[in-house]
Amino acid sequence: MTCLWFLSLLAYGLTILEGVNCWIYIYSNTNKNYDDAEKWCHNHSAKLVAIQDKSINGYLNEILPHNPSYYWIGIRKINDKWTWVATNETLMKKDENWATGEPNDLKKNEDCAEIYIKRGTDDGKWNDEKCDYTKAALCYRASCNESTCSGNGQCNEGFNNYTCECNPGFYGRNCELAVTCPAPSIANGSVACSDPSANVTWGNNCTFTCEEGFILKGPDTLQCESSGNWTEEQPSCEAVTCPALTPIANGSVTCSDPSANVTWGTNCTFTCEEGFILKGPDTLQCGSSGNWTEEQPSCEAVTCPALTPIANGSVTCSDLSANVTWGTNCTFTCEEGFVLEGPDTLQCGSSGNWTKEQPSCEAVTCPVPSIAHGSVTCSDPSVNVTWGTICTFTCEEGFVLEGPDTLQCESSGNWTKEQPSCEAVTCPVPSIANGSVTCSHPSANVTWGTNCMFTCEEGFVLKGPDTLHCESSGNWTEEQPSCEAVTCPAPSIANGSVTCSDPSANVTWGTNCTFTCEEGFVLEGPDTLQCGSSGNWTKEQPSCEAVTCPALTPIANGSVNCSDPSANVTWGTNCTFTCEEGFVLEGPDTLQCGSSGNWTKEQPSCKASERPYVNYVYVGIAAVSASVLTTAAFFLWLARHLRKKAKKFTPSSSCQSLTTEGSFQHVGKTV
Numbered sequence: 001m002t003c004l005w006f007l008s009l010l011a012y013g014l015t016i017l018e019g020v021n022c023w024i025y026i027y028s029n030t031n032k033n034y035d036d037a038e039k040w041c042h043n044h045s046a047k048l049v050a051i052q053d054k055s056i057n058g059y060l061n062e063i064l065p066h067n068p069s070y071y072w073i074g075i076r077k078i079n080d081k082w083t084w085v086a087t088n089e090t091l092m093k094k095d096e097n098w099a100t101g102e103p104n105d106l107k108k109n110e111d112c113a114e115i116y117i118k119r120g121t122d123d124g125k126w127n128d129e130k131c132d133y134t135k136a137a138l139c140y141r142a143s144c145n146e147s148t149c150s151g152n153g154q155c156n157e158g159f160n161n162y163t164c165e166c167n168p169g170f171y172g173r174n175c176e177l178a179v180t181c182p183a184p185s186i187a188n189g190s191v192a193c194s195d196p197s198a199n200v201t202w203g204n205n206c207t208f209t210c211e212e213g214f215i216l217k218g219p220d221t222l223q224c225e226s227s228g229n230w231t232e233e234q235p236s237c238e239a240v241t242c243p244a245l246t247p248i249a250n251g252s253v254t255c256s257d258p259s260a261n262v263t264w265g266t267n268c269t270f271t272c273e274e275g276f277i278l279k280g281p282d283t284l285q286c287g288s289s290g291n292w293t294e295e296q297p298s299c300e301a302v303t304c305p306a307l308t309p310i311a312n313g314s315v316t317c318s319d320l321s322a323n324v325t326w327g328t329n330c331t332f333t334c335e336e337g338f339v340l341e342g343p344d345t346l347q348c349g350s351s352g353n354w355t356k357e358q359p360s361c362e363a364v365t366c367p368v369p370s371i372a373h374g375s376v377t378c379s380d381p382s383v384n385v386t387w388g389t390i391c392t393f394t395c396e397e398g399f400v401l402e403g404p405d406t407l408q409c410e411s412s413g414n415w416t417k418e419q420p421s422c423e424a425v426t427c428p429v430p431s432i433a434n435g436s437v438t439c440s441h442p443s444a445n446v447t448w449g450t451n452c453m454f455t456c457e458e459g460f461v462l463k464g465p466d467t468l469h470c471e472s473s474g475n476w477t478e479e480q481p482s483c484e485a486v487t488c489p490a491p492s493i494a495n496g497s498v499t500c501s502d503p504s505a506n507v508t509w510g511t512n513c514t515f516t517c518e519e520g521f522v523l524e525g526p527d528t529l530q531c532g533s534s535g536n537w538t539k540e541q542p543s544c545e546a547v548t549c550p551a552l553t554p555i556a557n558g559s560v561n562c563s564d565p566s567a568n569v570t571w572g573t574n575c576t577f578t579c580e581e582g583f584v585l586e587g588p589d590t591l592q593c594g595s596s597g598n599w600t601k602e603q604p605s606c607k608a609s610e611r612p613y614v615n616y617v618y619v620g621i622a623a624v625s626a627s628v629l630t631t632a633a634f635f636l637w638l639a640r641h642l643r644k645k646a647k648k649f650t651p652s653s654s655c656q657s658l659t660t661e662g663s664f665q666h667v668g669k670t671v
């Protein structure tokens with residue numbers, strides 16, 4: 001600010017030089033010693049002038065009137081140091097403005113200072129002078145007073161100004177403004193300052209506290225420095241964090257606050273994987289002090305109860321450690337002769353229980369042996385047939401053991417072989433060809449005690465017993481019979497032949513046989529026979545009788561001489577006629593008996609001629625011959641009749657000599 005200076009002259013011996021808001025210079029119109037000058041100034045609410053700026057010396061020289069005694073100024077030697085009396089401050093070298101050669105203390109005790117005004121030389125300069133000399137008092141009423149710098153600083157007078165040198169903590173031209181520090185604030189906490197006003201000024205202390213769950217980071221108390229800064233960085237309330245949880249093995253943690261730093265109030269819940277169980281609390285809370293409420297839990301492997309040792313067996317577990325953990329499989333096996341009752345494998349479940357009931361090794365038992373129509377005797381008489389027992393099977397009479405007679409109970413609980421059975425004894429199934437069997441027991445299998453009766457069809461005859469009995473040994477009492485085909489006696493015919501419908505050697509029932517005779521023979525009897533079911537021919541067998549020609553009429557006067565001398569003239573016989581002497585043959589001399597039983601020609605006759613005698617001879621011969629032939633024919637019939645009877649005993653078709661009671665000789669041709 002620029003001062004506008006003006007001069008006012010007062011009637012009371014003082015002159016005031018005044019400027020607005022600036023210094024006021026007052027000087028006395030009378031001279032006084034230094035002490036009185038000080039008092040005078042004091043009485044005018046002023047002090048002996050203090051000259052802080054050298055330029056003021058020249059200024060004073062201009063505006064003040066000349067006084068031959070010059071003017072006292074506010075510099076005095078105190079304790080041998082030049083001191084500003086207004087402020088009691090030592091004169092600084094830089095502010096010195098002594099006249100040439102001064103201060104020289106020429107008259108001794110020149111302890112006070114004057115200023116030369118309009119002297120001609122050293123104008124505005126200072127000189128040390130004895131204090132009891134009298135001079136005009138040059139006072140200044142400082143623009144600085146107690147309130148100039150608001151009481152918060154030192155007021156420094158200037159040539160036309162003053163400045164406030166503010167005490168620390170104040171600023172502004174008149175130090176009217178107190179330094180304030182930035183308003184302290186803290187999130188999640190509170191500040192309490194010694195100065196409760198809105199603006200925290202220099203020197204105040206502020207104390208910071210944090211809400212629950214937050215912890216102060218930084219100093220708890222700050223002081224507002226005169227520079228307007230806090231002594232330190234403002235603290236902050238950091239959320240309390242709990243120590244990071246150790247990762248839980250075989251489990252997991254889920255926290256309500258998913259951020260990296262687990263803050264106060266966060267709940268963390270622990271869960272374990274399958275097969276693990278939580279040991280400790282399942283939930284931890286981060287306390288306001290930054291500690292977890294409880295010890296962190298752990299996931300312990302689930303263990304199943306120890307298995308009871310199995311009698312007569314053993315257990316093998318996949319996990320060989322003492323504690324059987326989840327997932328372990330234990331397999332049970334039994335010693336030989338014992339069998340597992342219950343599951344062969346147990347698993348340790350995730351809940352710590354075995355999946356099934358523990359099995360046991362039970363002694364192997366074989367199925368109780370039994371046999372119908374028989375009995376069993378075992379080496380172990382107890383109800384349960386155990387391993388190693390031997391059982392022997394026997395059957396009742398009429399039954400036979402089918403299968404082994406002895407079984408042993410194996411360690412597997414099975415018999416060494418199939419159990420046998422007692423099968424009813426059966427006899428071979430009876431059968432008969434061309435016949436039938438009727439048994440007392442009609443079942444397919446002919447069992448012991450059955451009687452079977454055999455019969456034959458018509459034309460067959462039973463050979464063997466008609467009834468058989470099935471014995472307990474399975475054999476028939478006798479050989480089985482058979483039905484033999486009925487056969488008729490072989491047909492035969494002398495001088496002929498037989499042709500049968502059955503060409504086999506044995507002529508069986510129903511066979512037809514046809515008989516034919518050779519030339520010269522004629523069939524006597526039926527030409528066909530049938531073999532009856534009883535083994536007899538339906539009729540008598542026929543015979544081939546030799547064809548005979550009619551007896552020749554005895555030739556008169558002649559004779560006949562036949563080649564067959566027998567009574568019956570048979571086929572082929574030649575008869576030659578001769579006439580007695582005197583007779584001549586009229587007709588063929590020879591006749592032949594033809595196969596048809598006729599003479600080949602008409603019988604001749606002897607005609608009397610010269611030799612009728614001859615004819616008588618021939619007649620005689622013929623008569624004898626006829627009687628012989630008749631006799632021979634009788635014997636032939638007799639012989640055949642006897643032969644038929646003999647055939648019943650000795651079937652022979654050949655003709656042979658035969659001697660009986662009589663002594664007949666068979667005569668005839670052999671067939």
Ligand code: CA
Nearest residue numbers: 104105106128
């Ligand atoms: Ca001097």
